[in-house]
Amino acid sequence: MNTAILQVEDLYKDFGGLRALSGVSFTLKEGEITALIGPNGAGKTTLFNCITGFTPVTKGKILYRGKNITNWPPHKVVRHGLARTFQVVQILDDMTVEENVMVGAFLHEKTVQGARLLARKALQQSGIDHYTEHLAGSLPIPAKKRLEIAMALVTKPTLLMLDESMAGLTPTEFRDVQELILNLKKEGVTLVVVEHVMEAIMPICDRVLVLNLGVLIAQGTAKEVAENPDVIKAYLGDKYARNR
Numbered sequence: 001m002n003t004a005i006l007q008v009e010d011l012y013k014d015f016g017g018l019r020a021l022s023g024v025s026f027t028l029k030e031g032e033i034t035a036l037i038g039p040n041g042a043g044k045t046t047l048f049n050c051i052t053g054f055t056p057v058t059k060g061k062i063l064y065r066g067k068n069i070t071n072w073p074p075h076k077v078v079r080h081g082l083a084r085t086f087q088v089v090q091i092l093d094d095m096t097v098e099e100n101v102m103v104g105a106f107l108h109e110k111t112v113q114g115a116r117l118l119a120r121k122a123l124q125q126s127g128i129d130h131y132t133e134h135l136a137g138s139l140p141i142p143a144k145k146r147l148e149i150a151m152a153l154v155t156k157p158t159l160l161m162l163d164e165s166m167a168g169l170t171p172t173e174f175r176d177v178q179e180l181i182l183n184l185k186k187e188g189v190t191l192v193v194v195e196h197v198m199e200a201i202m203p204i205c206d207r208v209l210v211l212n213l214g215v216l217i218a219q220g221t222a223k224e225v226a227e228n229p230d231v232i233k234a235y236l237g238d239k240y241a242r243n244r
């Protein structure tokens with residue numbers, strides 16, 4: 001515990017003239033839940049994309065367990081134990097829920113039967129095993145979000161990055177996802193969670209990273225960050241600070 005699992009060093013990402021990430025540096029500790037927060041357009045999804053190889057970085061370094069993984073392709077990154085979900089759900093609508101999850105299971109399993117077993121375990125973990133035989137496209141949004149988590153879990157990640165998995169959920173629904181996240185932590189998975197619902201993420205995270213306009217403006221415990229005037233100004237507003 002408490003060893004660094006991921007180090008991001010002076011990361012820059014430009015899209016043409018737009019600087020989406022600017023000198024971002026932080027370290028994630030093994031076994032912790034980190035919340036990544038900040039307004040829309042702050043660069044949260046871009047940061048996930050850079051770490052997981054979905055977009056090339058402009059400058060800077062990403063180290064996973066001390067190994068330089070900068071600009072590795074996504075399939076290589078995932079094989080080393082980093083998995084992520086997508087803010088915009090990326091599932092194959094015309095395949096069943098189980099089949100969607102089986103795709104990722106073939107990373108560890110050569111046989112269809114073995115992949116099916118792994119898929120079922122991931123569906124159970126994510127709490128959507130009752131949808132196993134349904135067409136993925138027919139699921140309601142909260143179940144689709146869980147399906148994405150199952151698709152990431154089946155790759156047996158040591159570091160799991162969730163991009164707005166609780167967006168659009170009711171308080172009862174996000175409490176289930178909170179529980180799932182805490183269970184994964186218990187199993188030793190390190191998590192980074194992008195979330196706008198502060199009530200959902202602040203109580204369960206160990207640390208918070210705050211991005212604003214591509215710059216990491218604060219990091220610390222939930223309490224430290226919630227009291228930081230820069231964070232209140234850029235993102236939280238007075239309302240959250242007052243109601244705590």
Ligand SMILES: Nc1ncnc2c1ncn2[C@@H]1O[C@H](COP(=O)(O)OP(=O)(O)O)[C@@H](O)[C@H]1O
Pocket residue numbers: 015018020038039040041042043044045046047
């Ligand atoms: N593929 C892309 N091409 C051009 N600009 C992009 C691309 N992806 C993201 N951006 C821009 O980068 C900035 C950060 O976006 P994003 O990472 O999606 O923010 P967040 O996830 O925090 O809402 C935004 O200004 C967005 O318009």
Ligand SMILES: [Mg+2]
Pocket residue numbers: 044045046087
């Ligand atoms: Mg985003």
